[in-house]
Amino acid sequence: MAAGPQLFYCLWQDSRIRENLFEVLSKEDICNVRLASSACCNLVTKRLFLRTHLTFTASSFTRLPKIQALSRIGHYIEHLTFYFPHSNATFLPPLIHPQSGREISFLYTPHTSMGSVLERPKFANEGLGEILTSQYPPLFHAASNVPSFINAMKHLINIRHLTIKTPGQDPKERYRRDIVDYALISLRVALERAPMKKLNKLSLSVHPSAFLYLRPVQGFGCSPSAGRRWGQIRKMHINVDSWDFYGPSPGLDHLKIIQDFLCNYSTSLEKLSFTWYGRKGPCPIALAADPLFAPPRNSLKLFREVTSPMSPLPQVPPRKPVVFRKLRYLAVRNATMNAAQVADLVASHKHCVREFDFENSVLISDGSWDDALAPLMNSHSHGGYWTRHSMATVTELSSVHSNRPSPDFYEPEPSAAVAAVARNLYNNDFDGVEEEEEEVDYEEHSEEFDPCMR
Template identity: 40%
Template structure:
């Protein structure tokens, strides 16, 4: 039977088809994927968007599994990898088969696969490699196979969220390295060497405290490189649920220091959520001011341990802390340092050792309005003496003067200037009417109008020596001189 036209229109419309598929369960999506090729294309992105993997000895080494992961890896956006603690993950001491003495194993990760089995030993020396192959289970060798982890994560191009779960660690094994720790080292090296541009969210639910030592991307860590921190700086959402540890006076505080150092590897966090599993523990956001760490001393040295760095995040807007002991001053200090970016704060099952919640949340309270004091009135100073400056036009006119008298006056002044060139002289100018002015003016008089090039100064007129051309212009006719004097309009600065 051919499908009806209405179903074809329904399935061809993106909005209706995606809304229908989003409400289907995973079992129904798996069945729908097997109907036909067209259904499989649209069901795969939703069916494989979230993938859960439990680590075993053949998880990343079986060829069929890797081939299937290559087909569906482009759809995986959230991966949950579970590596539980069990009797199979426990590693007994290495013993020499002849003498029975315990052997020391120093692990050096091999990030890149060897070209052949005969190229070099996997665990340092051939003797140690043979000893580990005979005494340790296959799960250990799968956990140290870093190239298999790298191949698996290289297929997850669209991965945005990674969840690691390492439950069920017993208290006597807290200071013993197990298969889970070796698997975490391989996982970190694989993530640092794979192109995962969309990975921005990391969740550790739950996680034993010693795991942070192997997940910390420091340049001097196990299997790390100078570029290790660059990959983890892209994480913006961090969620940690950690098994609680005794941290009273006299107890070991290595796990607390590892926690502070690990959180510092994510300076661009937008959301931080932390929870202690079991008994209440110290606040992870204020470990630098924790009293137990301030009184802690190294049992092998009398010197005080190095002080922890204060946590600061430039873009943190959501903070959730659960099941912790904290002081009000510690909370207040952290809020004050992140007041510009914080938008939401949640303290669940949190008790204050000192102070009140009003003191802890004081930086969030609106500051009371303060009346602005009136600015002080400036003292009255004696008013400065005002000087008026204005431009007064003066028109040089030859009215009331004869041409011969004017020519004679100019020649006399020129001859006098030749005798005393360094002395300054002033010239009296006659304005219109009867008003006269003896102030020095910046004018060249008739000589400047005639092109003598007289220099203009302040308060006096400097007449240069008249050239032959100037004399010819000065001895011109009366009509020409009269028009020249009428057209000379100059401005005088009067003080």
């Protein structure tokens, strides 16, 4: 009778057999194997919770059983997906004073002192706190409960990759703060205080204003040591919902915030991928050369404007493009750029970048991709010869015209020996850990955090 379980345990000890079984078994079956015996539990638990998907709710970080379960499995998690979609439940109506009926405005300051996990967020005005408690749903108080986020994130000591997804925002609500934004503030504050020394990859699939709450400096509740945590990030993948950049609300301030966010990582990033969801958008790395930020044309001044003692305000200085010092891979997808803008971008990064990716991007105004990529073709370009690859023809928009398809990849063409070394470098992570496959759908392959899985 004892030979059966022993043989079954020996079968699971073989890593090749175990990985093949993981591919064909469902998550429910893997959980059942994990509960079969303590020996199987030790073999299965790490693989089962390696990638964990967390959908934020009002009880995610405030219920004690969930925090206790997270403390048991937190050290196994290496890739955490924080998922908090916009919905009717995340919309915050204006605060109304119960006696006067007037709208109340309040200045939010994160309360970061550690206390009870079930502690309610504190506010400077007790009366305001009572109004917030009575008029705002429990989801708001859970999202603004910074100590609960800190208490939860401290268990993820081995996390390497963090993914944040906030889909579903109504374009009309781009300038209205909702519960999702408060959760991003709490999450960022918690990450800056958690012992996550292995974190090196950040993936963002967020709404445009999220970068205001995720920026590591000059943010809500930012600490002096915040730069040290975000300086660990070596790889970043960003996907942002686009909007009408040439309409009545072009959202130039959102574009500036995105560029400022990326500028904070200019000295540490080694791999950057930026993609617009929906319609094409400007390149956030080089906004200074974009037509949206072109200085206004000089107009003829009237006599009183010239002779007035009040001197006119000077023109706003142009924004400087972001230059990444250690970048080795750069992708700007589904974007609109002009030839001079692309030429400046590749010229300022050709000394370090080994591959450019402009998939589904188009050129506006005059110019061709040959002109845009000319800095890579001259005899002084770093890395010798470069080769151009195009996998598909870009669908042209009615308002954006391009006479040639964009190159999906643009990389140097080295010798055979150098190519072999380069393949090894691309197949391995920069810190020596094998790179994860980018095509994996983490929502389907990640494990939803469930306190019952203990």
